[in-house]
Amino acid sequence: MLSERLKGAIRDSYRQLAAGLPGFVARREQNYLVAEIAKTLSGEYEKSRRILVAEAGTGIGKSLSYAQGAIALARLQQKKLIISTATVALQEQLIHKDLPFFLKHSAVPFSFILVKGRQRYCCEHLLEVAAQGEQEANLEFAFAELSRHKPNDSDRALYQRLWHAYTHGKWDGDRDNWPDTIADPIWERIAADRHTCNRTLTHHQHCPFHRAREKMEQTDVLVVNHALLLSDLTMGGGIILPPPDECFYVLDEAHHLPTVARDHGSASMSVKGSRRWLEKLAQSAGKMGRALPSERLLDAQLKLQDALAALQPDLKALDNWLSQQPFFSESSDYRFSEGKLPDPLPLLAINLKESSKVALRALDRVQGGIAEALRDGDLKRKQAEPLQAEAGFFMQRLENFHQLWELMAREIAEGKTPLARWLSQSDDRQDIMLHASPIEVGYLLEEWLWSKCLGAVLVSATLTALSSFDYFRQQAGLKAHDGTRYLRLRSPFDYNKAELYLPRMRCEPSDPGFTGELIEKLPALLSHQKASLVLFSSYKQMNEVAEGLRSQGLSLLVQGEASRAALLTLHRSRCDGGTPSVILGTGSFAEGLDLPGHYLTNLIITKLPFAVPTSPVEEATAEWIEKRGGNPFLQVTIPEASRKLIQACGRLIRKESDEGRVTILDRRLLTKRYGKGLLDALPPFRRTIE
Template sequence: MLADSLKKTIRTIHTNIAAKLPDYHSRPSQNYLVAEIAKTLAGNYHRTERIAVIEAGTGTGKSLAYCLAAIPYAKQHKKSLIISTATVALQEQLINKELPFFAKHAGIDISYELAKGRQRYVCAERLYNALLDDPSQLNFLATTDAPLSEKEQDLIKQLQAAYKKGTWQGDRDTWPSVISDNVWRLIQSDKHSCQRQLASHAHCPFHSARDRLAKADVIIVNHSLLLADLELGGGVILPEPADSIYVIDEAHHLPQVARDFSSASSTLVATLEWLEKLAKFNQKMANTISSTRATGLNFKLADAINDSAKDLKNVKTFFADNYFVFNEDNVHRFEQGQLPKGITHWVKDLKQSSANMLKFLTKMHDALTLDLSDGDVSKKVAEPILAESGLYLTRLDSFAKLWGNLSIEQSNPPHARWLKQLEYKNHVDYLLADCPIQVGYYLHDKLWQECAGAVLCSATLSALGSFDHFAFEAGLKPIEGVKYIKAQSPFDYKDKAVLTIPNISKEPNHKEFSDELVKVLPNYIKKDEANLVLFASYWQMNQVAEGLRKKGFSLLLQGEASRDALLTLHRDKVKNGKGSILFGTQSFSEGLDLPGDLLTNLIITKIPFAVPTSPIEQAQSEYIETKGGNPFLSITVPEAAKKLVQSCGRLLRKESDSGEITILDRRLVTKRYGKAMLDSLPPFKRKIEY
């Protein structure tokens, strides 16, 4: 139960923060969230299952709410607070603005750090060795990279100098200019070669960053890094789940990130090529390791390489010799996730041989690491070999994961599996891929059942008035103790915005809908104001833009310049009183912040239904149909409803904002699902034309 002492602490911190926030006024919905989060984490609703799912409308102040409730609770119970986000923008807002303000004025001592993946950091030793004259130091690059240009060599010299002086801490994101991938691959930290136990790597930026994480009260991560830690068993990159409270902000992205993380793929011909190089490297590595530490390992690795190459050639020949129907994207999806029976025995063998390759190369790598640590092999000889070995181990991780996944014969639901034909000038290659279509079980087992508590929040977690769809996707459905909360936005939607659905003659499924948009949009665009027009596809956006430009409209079009450049032009035009018309697709419907006069007229051309074109989406639909369900109503409509809410959320960003929303899709009125979609939107004043 929530202790009186903690209640008092939270109230005191809230008072301290409120006194320092400019233009602060009490928000009932925010106060409600603070109380509900604190009670959930304290076990008021369930003794062991302490999870809250919160949908908080725009302007609720959810980030301050979870900080006010979760930070004091975590401090009092000696837990780490891990805040995970989906976007860099929110990470930067938390680490550069909100947490520094909180730490300064809360009246309690808190420390916070931003956690990044290992590959965002430079390896000091690799940076030092990057431009050595001895080519043997860099010979492994022939397997991956083009030679460095003179400009790239100059950049490395600048990086070396800045790191040595201490003006750069070795974080890729803090270097003022772009570091090309060709350069960064050469100098980035690698888990296989940049190891703390090696004296030359003990103080590399990545290890220093991890030392700071171990002392931090609050850790900011992205969803991918959170999943990476869970994949390793939890408590490897981040603190142990059992010792952590998780705040999952922008939580509607979590299932998709988990799905991406669980997928695996590999090309066949390209893999055969690097396996051939690995076979040669194997002998070179064996010659370097002390004989007593790696006796026979190179022979075992050679056998595993030969076994994998032989079976992989057979799989490649099978796909080349048999007829498969490929779609316009050169993709063939295996129905029900069933691979051809002709390759199943090779799949099982490849599962074993790929696991063996990974195991034996790892042992050889560890043996050489020990040799280097003990001084039996010089750093000059060992470092480049460990770097090359690390590259192969990374590839083998992915290779073994694919064949391990593909060897799962029956699963419910099945995995999505597909073959993509890759055509080059000289040859044809095949990409073989596997992805689970549901990952709720993974999040349930790895995160929700292990953590000390969790708060999941977003402006769009419910769909059509229910949390059921998200709960199922995120693995929360079986957990009876989950507290589901809806916090209303403090905005007065009826006075601030009007939602209009015009009576236009054609619906989006009509072949002449684009022409209809060209005809009617001039009636709803306000040339002297800030307009945002959202489309469901690039194709339709470009077609309509061409038609309107012929009519003399000046447009800012997504894709014709970078996002930042377009928004800068948009802001400049509005501030100079010229008005602006910004055209964008679905990616502009989320995370786009144009407050006040920067957006007063929002036009949505059609309901953002996703067309199931990817193998994963098709497999999901197929599975639902086999169970007697309707994939359109089960997946497509709920997802579109959430996206429509996100789109409408672009208009009102602050309580003082106002404007108009026009949706040019009559299906909101003519279809049965339309009413449920309309009811899921904020309570704008409605104007439906008949």
């Protein structure tokens, strides 16, 4: 049972929110979501598995719901609450609007902060060096490798402005808080990294990231993105963020989580590029060893040199073998079927994995020795800094190198899910990249998060596909009867105000005449409409249609011809001025686009969002499903299309007063057996079908 103190805090916050929110409308769905979040996280349903998967339709108010249901609970139990999102837009909404509003009306006081990765902050010492223009040869070597950009007079002037603002308290070292854009090559020279910007060193203790970390440790609610969360979890948790077993989690936009997890479980490396930087690491290792006083790290230095020496013959053999194979005669990618590597790759992979593991451990010891010598006064700061920069730079490269070969060498038992493994050519065709990625990542999420955290709420407007949680559950590593709770709450909006229109079409999307029919049909569908969005499945077709419509005198805003922000600003300006406006966009405009009221009344979807498995990971997934006797189209393509179609239709109704029309020009919704399931999963618009 929920404690009386917690129930009282939630009730009081609700009353204060209702009084403080203009035009507040009590929603049964929101109240139910708040209660289910609180009950699940408190262990009322299942003490050992406090996980809730909640699909909450537009208008329920997800962020205020989980604020009410989770913040009071976390505060009363003296635990951290981590809110993770997929997009910058939602982060900004939480930090600048929703959480400040809730704090103002909350019965339980709390603090919150936006947590960013280390790379978003400058390193105080590196900024000082850059501003003073010190030309440390070793430091220049590391940065030249990293950015291939040497600072010019303009860059040095910017470093001096940054340093002046930082030392005078006018800038906090956060890249996003500088008023102008800082170009990547300029930022890379001063960005903090986990190897060189070490808190144990006195001259790094007050670097911006460490000050932000101290503030984070004293804050109740941490807002992060999925990428940062997964970065921490892949390192074991508790490295960047607090340990999972000390935290409750809210994972908003949770449908993105499996893809982000897969990216963090993947690795890649180039052959010739790796050979070059490993040679330079060997030179650097000798230099580090000579710089260190006494012989206390002689063993580590020798092991590093031996491991690096062992890597080069295997890489050379790999390079020679790859150059003799016809892998790229038809495409710039080559995927190994079922993830099985041909000889001699399996043996080379094992050797490279083991040698890189030894090298990684030895370099870690050498790096630790440099820090220790600096702390003990055996190395001067001016000597140690460039050595630390080099060691940190190579540690990052070596970690990724080892991860790739660990994945390449991993044995997969018969019947178990294979890895996707493939090759690709560099753009200049002078080098070859090796890639490896898991196909299924659910077990990683179970290992990294679900089995460790105090509790988690996974929430999104689109977690079901074909009216079922099965597809998401499989992606996220959740089992059917593992104690996880599922909740589906429909939007409280009246969808009868909007029409779903399926006009008669001569062609289906696979027919050669479909693009021509779109050019013929769209002018009438756009006529007399003030605010239109037309969604396409490909840039090629969108641009062909745009050309055809413009030849008929239509004024269009086309994705790719200006930035997204610029297009939307112009669109809103036209709508406000009473001028008809038409946006043409692809799939990225089908999610996260917020055009309420008169900014969108006419939504046209030209084609069902079926993804063709073109990436090596998607191809490997389809191959694995087929091998098990399944159907990848039914098991992956259709559910994914259902989710994307719901998201696309969700662009129209953003507020209670919104109305308009959704037109879908793909007759497969009516002519194919899978069409009924896709239609039934859509919001309950009134329907007009020709």
